[in-house]
Amino acid sequence: MKTTINEVNKFVGQDVTIGAWVANKRSSGKIAFLQLRDGTGFIQGVVVKTDVPEEVFQKAKSLTQETSIYVTGTVQEDSRSSFGYELLVKDVEVIHEAHDFPITPKEHGTEFLMDHRHLWLRSRRQHAVMKIRNEIIRATYEFFNDNGFTKIDPPILTGSAPEGTTELFHTKYFDEDAYLSQSGQLYMEASAMALGKVFSFGPTFRAEKSKTRRHLIEFWMIEPEMAFYQHEDSLKVQEEYVAHIVQSVLKNCKLELERLGRDTSKLEQVKAPFPRIEYDDALKLLHEKGFNDIEWGDDFGAPHETAIAESFDKPVFITNYPTSLKPFYMQPHPERPEVVLCADLIAPEGYGEIIGGSERIYDYELMKKRIEEHGLGIDAYQWYLELSQYGAVPHSGFGLGLERTVAWISGVEHVRETIPFPRLLNRLYP
CATH class of the missing domain: 3.30.930.10 (Bira Bifunctional Protein; Domain 2)
Incomplete structure (x- = not known):
């Protein structure tokens, strides 16, 4: 089922596919956390190594900021986030791999940000x-x-x-x-x-x-x-x-x-x-x-x-x-x-x-x-x-x-x- 982030509340417990960009990412040895956005909102995608093929986990770990993807996973409630939902990822398909995105999570000056509005x-x-x-x-x-x-x-x-x-x-x-x-x-x-x-x-x-x-x-x-x-x-x-x-x-x-x-x-x-x-x-x-x-x-x-x-x-x-x-x-x-x-x-x-x-x-x-x-x-x-x-x-x-x-x-x-x-x-x- 294809959907958007702002509509995932309708599909709790179901598998969905979302077209998204990787806003940020962090990973440990066994879990990768993907901060995803699709224009309608932001959601966290969780990739558990033991739950997906090794190829999918390694792909998720290597994703770069602003890479565009199709991500498939199960929608589940998440009381820890203000959004209230997260995606338990099962598969990732890379559409376009982005490299060296200019605006990183660090602080940037106003003029730099305005040049890259x-x-x-x-x-x-x-x-x-x-x-x-x-x-x-x-x-x-x-x-x-x-x-x-x-x-x-x-x-x-x-x-x-x-x-x-x-x-x-x-x-x-x-x-x-x-x-x-x-x-x-x-x-x-x-x-x-x-x-x-x-x-x-x-x-x-x-x-x-x-x-x-x-x-x-x-x-x-x-x-x-x-x-x-x-x-x-x-x-x-x-x-x-x-x-x-x-x-x-x-x-x-x-x-x-x-x-x-x-x-x-x-x-x-x-x-x-x-x-x-x-x-x-x-x-x-x-x-x-x-x-x-x-x-x-x-x-x-x-x-x-x-x-x-x-x-x-x-x-x-x-x-x-x-x-x-x-x-x-x-x-x-x-x-x-x-x-x-x-x-x-x-x-x-x-x-x-x-x-x-x-x-x-x-x-x-x-x-x-x-x-x-x-x-x-x-x-x-x-x-x-x-x-x-x-x-x-x-x-x-x-x-x-x-x-x-x-x-x-x-x-x-x-x-x-x-x-x-x-x-x-x-x-x-x-």
């Missing part, structure tokens, strides 16, 4: 992070599909910048200028006017010359947009969504979280509703914590976000930022025009902002004024302005950065481990 992905740690990433993606589709959202794919090549930044990757689009998208938001707003509640999931690009552990040049965003939703409505969706993906990972990735040494007690507290603190009060809190160099109108950096998050045991919304700090499309507070109806969701444990969202401006004259104030050019945004001309409604949306969210939930320090092939300031390889 295509091989580093095979490790237990990276396997666990990618499985958690996959679960977050699965739970994302589940949440939005179950809540009446329609998936929309905005373009990656655009003719303008949604947030008016100069940190864009420029390219030629035949005889026109084009840019790699930094956000699908404006297109999602247009889609919401057609379909009510929509979400996108796709790559975005920021030409920021940043080397922090929170930044990537290319990353993935989940961007919902909702017609007839005001700011408060959007906040409820955000906290329910984040709680859903966290609880889904806790339920479906127990082995991966354990492998990463994640303290799950902190994740178990992540349930809606989330605490909220206004920008003004966050500023006071920072002053109390000794950050006296920051004034009203200044943006919060990573140390500030971490200090604010330390006061809460769940993700926390920082609301009502100064208008000057935020993009042109955010709706002014009805009683305080100097701030906008927005929120950043700050993850606990120093992982920083994982969501930025707001209610959007839907008044035509105000939107036109804001575009002009930001020096963006009316012509490039004429199509977007038309959303405020034809059946304008209150609407809100947000964007969640996938890699920062994966880093927080999995407990890894740097976002470069949370995407299969990271693009960093000085890295376009492999």
Whole structure:
């Protein structure tokens, strides 16, 4: 019976064949222990000399790291391992013998591992992070599909910048200028006017010359947009969504979280509703914590976000930022025009902002004024302005950065481990 490692629990006491790679191996005079992986998981194969032909035992003892094999054996329960099962090996067929695999069980430097990212992905740690990433993606589709959202794919090549930044990757689009998208938001707003509640999931690009552990040049965003939703409505969706993906990972990735040494007690507290603190009060809190160099109108950096998050045991919304700090499309507070109806969701444990969202401006004259104030050019945004001309409604949306969210939930320090092939300031390889 051919099967995979994640399915062996169905075949306890039966013989199965698994296509696998040898992740590691150790042997004594009479027993060889094979650490096997097949992409779905890891299992230990035990080869007992007295139970197999001499040829099979010697073959097992000589297997090298990352050699690919077909291994046949009996599935048995193993209470000593977190996986719970092992394979009592009866036969080994070598598919391809690997020699001098660059990444050995010893310690390697980060740059070396990044140069060999295509091989580093095979490790237990990276396997666990990618499985958690996959679960977050699965739970994302589940949440939005179950809540009446329609998936929309905005373009990656655009003719303008949604947030008016100069940190864009420029390219030629035949005889026109084009840019790699930094956000699908404006297109999602247009889609919401057609379909009510929509979400996108796709790559975005920021030409920021940043080397922090929170930044990537290319990353993935989940961007919902909702017609007839005001700011408060959007906040409820955000906290329910984040709680859903966290609880889904806790339920479906127990082995991966354990492998990463994640303290799950902190994740178990992540349930809606989330605490909220206004920008003004966050500023006071920072002053109390000794950050006296920051004034009203200044943006919060990573140390500030971490200090604010330390006061809460769940993700926390920082609301009502100064208008000057935020993009042109955010709706002014009805009683305080100097701030906008927005929120950043700050993850606990120093992982920083994982969501930025707001209610959007839907008044035509105000939107036109804001575009002009930001020096963006009316012509490039004429199509977007038309959303405020034809059946304008209150609407809100947000964007969640996938890699920062994966880093927080999995407990890894740097976002470069949370995407299969990271693009960093000085890295376009492999």
